[in-house]
Amino acid sequence: EVQVVESGGGLVQPGGSLRLSCAASGFTFSSYSMNWVRQAPGKGLEWVSYISSTSSYIYHADSVKGRFTISRDNAKNSLFLQMNSLRDEDTAVYYCARDVRGYSYGPCDYWGQGTLVTVSS
């Protein structure tokens, strides 16, 4: 069974840092590109970051560029999002999402349950 499980969310002060992790299982992780997508409370979906299967291609949304870094460890079937200089507007549920095989930055066929990041003083 395909599973992606996020962890690492929590309460952080503005300007602080947090590292999200996503543990993947039930599929050949190294064959799929992966994404982070977020959803602010009561709002719609926003793409945050994309990473190709071999980490050759990495993209970040303008809203997080220079502050967030996506990475992966294919040997450990894990995806990461390092978030620095956090702002109030980064408060959201962060989802780890797998691309359909052979596709890039969508469509995403498997999503985690999400991890809540709250930026507040």
Add this chain to the structure above:
Amino acid sequence: EIVLTQSPATLSLSPGERATLSCRASQSVSSYLAWYQQKPGQAPRLVIYDASNRATGIPARFSGSGSGTDFTLTISSLESEDFAVYYCQQRSNWPPTFGGGTKVEIK
């Protein structure tokens, strides 16, 4: 950045009725458009990809159509489990973008 505009914002229908949801792109996205369903407290679920292909496990009552800038998601006969928010998403250009969503609610 490509802007996706979904309409209507809310659709109030009864079980058994037909639902027609629209997504319009600010520029052509070819057929690189997907639809997702999201229920409260849950992650999005892929429904349609490449404009008209049903994702694995999606019932045949869901269908997608369109290309270029105008797309439609149709639910032929609403079941109780279909009441949710639906988002369209384009992957034609970086950054991928989502529409604002259409809430399909029980009338």
